[in-house]
Amino acid sequence: MDRMPKWADIVLIPLISLLLAAFLSALVMLAIGEDPIKALGIMIQGSIGSSYAWGYTLYYATNFIFTGLAVAVAFHARMFNIGGEGQAALGGVGVALVCLYIPWPHWSVALVGATVVAALFGAAWAAIPAFLQAKRGSHIVITTIMFNFIAAALINYLLVKTLKPVGAMEPATAKFPAPTHLPNLHDILGIFGIPFSRGAPANIALLLALLACFLVWVLIWRTRLGYQLRAFGHSESAARYAGISPTKIIMVSMLISGALAGLMAINNVMGEAERLVLNAVEGAGFIGIAVALMGRNHPFGVLLAALLFGVLYQGGAELALATSIPREMIVVIQALVILFTGALDNMVRMPLEVLFSAMRRKPEGAK
Amino acid sequence: MSDQIPAIELRGISKSFGPVQANKDISIRVMPGTIHGIIGENGAGKSTLMSILYGFYKADAGEIYINGQKTNIPDSQAAIAAGIGMVFQHFKLVENFTVLENIILGAEDGPLLRPSLNKARSALKSLAEEYELNVDPNAAIEEIGVGMQQRVEILKALYRQANILILDEPTGVLTPAEADHLFRILENLRREGKTIILITHKLREIMEITDTVSVMRRGQMTATVKTAETSPTELAELMVGRKVLLKVEKTPAKPGKNILEVRNLAVTDEKGIKRLKGIDLDIRAGEILGIAGVAGNGQSELLEVLGGYRRATGSVKLNDQPLELNFGPSGGQKRRAMGIAHVPEDRQREGLIMDYAAWENIAFGYHNDPRFQKNAVLMDHDAMKADTAAKMAAYDVRPPDPYLAAKSFSGGNQQKIVVAREIEQNPDLLLIGQPTRGVDIGAIEFIHKEIIALRDKGKAILLVSVELDEIMSLSDRIAVMFDGRIMGERLASETNAQELGLLMAGMNGEAA
Known part of the structure; x- marks a missing residue:
């Protein structure tokens, strides 16, 4: 039919x-x-023409996978989470705290710790709008977008007042200690003898993003929670009939969504910058909406769309440099x-x- | 008769939507001053045909003649200009406008409202006298009853000089008395020379009021006959294409112990309106209690309370165990665990997830059941699919394809999926609302048999339906609801439609 x-x-x-x-x-x-043909050539060369270019494209794509998955999961429950930007920013705060104040012995342990805390911080930032939606009927679009502003202001305050090292001129945290530095694609591919650019920022968070894609797929299409979540998204009245709690679905879907957005900090804060700076998310939270839309809210579609937007982002930057x-x-x-x-x-x-x-x-x- | 020019003549009308042929080479002649019935199962193409006549759809082929003139009807404006008026199943009225304002809506004479309103007021007066169409022109639509709203729709058409009136399932929302009044109005209109097309699936109405009747099946016109020369059995056969039993066969009930005890049940909705005002009910094992009543008198709320998704006060006991009436949002799960199954009134809004495949819908509401879990994390899709295939075979769901989305099944087959899911749960109490709404005759027969079979297994059944015929033929006892109250309870064997009709209209039968 x-x-x-x-x-x-x-x-x-x-x-x-x-x-x-x-x-x-x-x-x-x-x-x-x-000349558009020439511009296209520069964009393609600059985004996939060398392993250095790939390194940047994949780095951006990793960001977009996390924020795209965040939007997609919430959307299956018909929750339009516009707050990926703020949730990812708060994930960054979590990562910064974990990396700066806990003496990690090795990056692998630090990665596990930071992953948990980044997810928790992102989820916590999504929890308040979710609660307001579930219990008070405040529209999730309005509240999540407002929470983006609150997050930006909060991080501004933290970076200027509390997290900035004494005497520093820049609103940023100190550099994270060496044991928290994550291996980048050069290190990882080097194990298999594959040469890859040393300077590109793509790092192990890419693997985490791919794992997240798989786990989201399992969650949405293979688990009881995913079944209930999609049912609620398709028809709230039917969900009520079946005894599926709207409060639970709204809360859980938004918490997972916020956690995924928060995980982006593993890539950009821990993996690339290795410190927390102002506006670290750089609009990736909003790109995530387009990525989820284009990827039809399917993890595999999100992966492909995130790659495309990675190409656009990196290619576009090259274009601005070269022309x-x-x-x-x-x-x-x-x-x-x-x-x-x-x-x-x-x-x-x-x-x-x-x-x-x-x-x-x-x-x-x-x- | 034969030399008379037909008011409407359709010649060779065809219409398809993608691969589905909704109308196939349909020809029909309706004589002026007659009531012509069009009868057919859901999806037979009745509504499509009328939508073509009213300009909502464009026919792929065929011609329309109005009073002998070949007429093009590209939109509803053209239909109105050709003298065609339509009364839809779901009224198209502005709720907070007055009757008068609704009547002139779209037919205003100028930028100022006053002259149009005055003109309509006097026109309304003469129409009311002529056809027994009394309405208060200053009442707001939301304040008047359903029967009255329907009269406003008819007046709207007449005010636009309609000579041909099409009514789509007009009695679905009316009490028997209101339906009788409507038929009197239609007779008056016929006497004045208006032509009326009545679309319905109720054989009784066709027999009662029409002059001629056309039967549609699967997009084709299978027969057009004079009503006086046919019988309900013949019409039913023409509709379905095979012999059908119009009467439900059942043995007398053998009621056992009390299963459900409802005392002083009251519901106040979100707007503060009292929907249930102290309901007392008992249902015993092996018995069907039918709730009769016009839609909107509290039946839906009763089902929702018992189904666990509307809060209430009072007391309800199932097998002497009290039911929680002030439950949390997962109330439906607790009800199912206690042995209550529920076929909801609206399968598309509640009973099914329309975008889910049949195999996903088969677990709906029972998704926490261990039989559908593979392990602590994953659901067992293979078990769900196998379960679906088995139920589809047992309930003759067509096509028997577990992978098909619920929305791709016909109404009757959707309902069979819901009924199979709930009855096969083998509940102590089955709540079943409008079991055959929008369901074809063949499936009605099947579903009725399954309900009786469950009763004969000694289960208690609460049946809610606005179809009085269905209530009377299935139930062992009948309770009539009006305005959130039980107006009276009768044994099905000792009552009749007239008595129930009075109760449905809020008149206490005992006093009358």
């Missing part, structure tokens, strides 16, 4: 959307007097991709559905 084959829904629609976004971006570049195209124009291109893959989904979907049903009718008529 489906209007079109599954492959068209999963592969064709994002692909066409992407091409449309690329086409429009090309027009924009022509308008400001740049006179201003940084803002890169943001325009990213925005076009988000617009076409997310918001304008139906624009591509509807004509395709008509096309597929027409193609299906023809062979019937020929009988």
Whole structure:
């Protein structure tokens, strides 16, 4: 009864959307007097053309996997968690505290400890909006977005007043001690004798992100909790009939969502910066929404979409360096991709559905 | 008769939605000044056909003639201009507007409202006298009853000079008395030369009021006959395509000990309105208690309280064990653990997750049951699929495909999935609301048999239905609800539709 084959829904629609976004971006570049083909070449070379480029692309992708999964898990329970930005920021505070104040013997132990605390901090930041939604009916979109501002202000305060080392001029924590430094892809691939750029920031958190993808898949489609969570997302009235507690589902789904967003700090704070700085999340929380949207809230789709956005992010940065195209124009291109893959989904979907049903009718008529 | 020009003539109408052919080469002639019934099972294509006539859908092929003139109806404005009025199953009225404001809505004469309102007021007066269509023009829609709202819809059409009136399942929400009043109005309209098309699935109504009747099955018009020359049995056969038993066969009940005891049950809803005002009920083992009543008189709330997702005061005991009435949000789970199964009134809103496959729905509500768990973490999908396949075979669900999403099954098969899930739970008490709403005749027969079979196993059954025929043929005892109260209780063998109808309208039968 489906209007079109599954492959068209999963592969064709994002692909066409992407091409449309690329086409429009090309027009924009022509308008400001740049060569779009050359720009595309720079973007591709800069994002996947060398192991150094890959190192950055994968680093960004890791961030987007965590925030994308966060949005996706909540969305299966029809909770629109816009607060990934704040939850990831709070995860960073957790990581900073753990790395600075606990004398870890080895990075592997530190990783376990930091993972737990980052998840806890992210979850805690999501818990308040979740509670307000479950018990008071305050809309989750409003509260989570407000909590992004609160998180930013809180971190500002912490970095300026309490966490900043005495005498430092910059609002940032001290550098984390060496035993908490995580191995990057150069170290990991080196074990297998595969050469990889030494300077790129992609690190072991990428493996953690892949593990998170798998665990989220198990959670959503294989466990009783996932079953109840999706049921609640599809129909709250049916969930009530079945004795599925809305309070429990809202709380649990948002806690898991916040925890996943918080885990992003393992990548950017512990893995890359090795200290906590202002605005460490850099909008990855919001990119996560686009990633989840494009990935159809499926962990594998999130993985692919996160890679794409990693390419866009890194390629865009290279483009800004190599040409006179201003940084803002890169943001325009990213925005076009988000617009076409997310918001304008139906624009591509509807004509395709008509096309597929027409193609299906023809062979019937020929009988 | 034959030289007369038909008010409506459809020639070779076809319409398909994707691979589904909803209407296939349908031709029909409706003579002016007659009531023409269109009868068919759910999904037979009745509503699609009328939507084409009213301009909601465009036919793939075929022609429409109104009073002998070939007419194009691209939208509902064109239908109104052609003199066609439609009264939908779900009324299209603005709740907080007055009757008068609703009537002129979309037919205002100018930028100022006053002249239109005055014109409508006088028009309404003459219409009311002519057709026995009395309504208070200044009452707000939300303050008047359902029967009255339906009259407003009819008036709306007449005010727009409709000569052809289409009514889609008009009696679904009415008491028998209100339905009788509607039929009197329709007779008056016919006398004045209006043409009426009545869409219904109730054979009794067709026999009572129509002049001619067309039967639809699977998108095709299978027959058009004079009502006087046919019988309900023949019509039912034409609808289903095979012989059906209209009467439920059952032996007298052998009631055992008391299973359910409800005392002084009261519910106040979120808006502070009292929905149940002190209900007392008893149901014994091996007995079906039917709750009759017009929709919205507290039956849904009663089911929700017993099903564990609406709080109440009073006392309820199941097998002498008190039920918690001020429960938390997982109340439904506790009820199921006590041995209460529930087929909810609205399978699409409550009974099923429409996007879930059949095999996922089979565990719905029983998802904590150990038989569906592989280990402490994972659910046992293989067990769920096997369970689904077995139930689909036992209940003849079509197509018997556990992987199909619930929304892809027809109404009757969706209901069979819910009924199979709940009855196979072998509960002590089965709550069942509107068991055959939107279900085709073949499936109705099947579901009724399963309910009787459960009763004969010595289980207690609480049946809620707005179909009085269904209540009367299935129940052993009948309680009538009106305005949150039980108006009276009768033995099914010792009552009749007239007596129950009075109780449903809030009149105490004992006093009458």
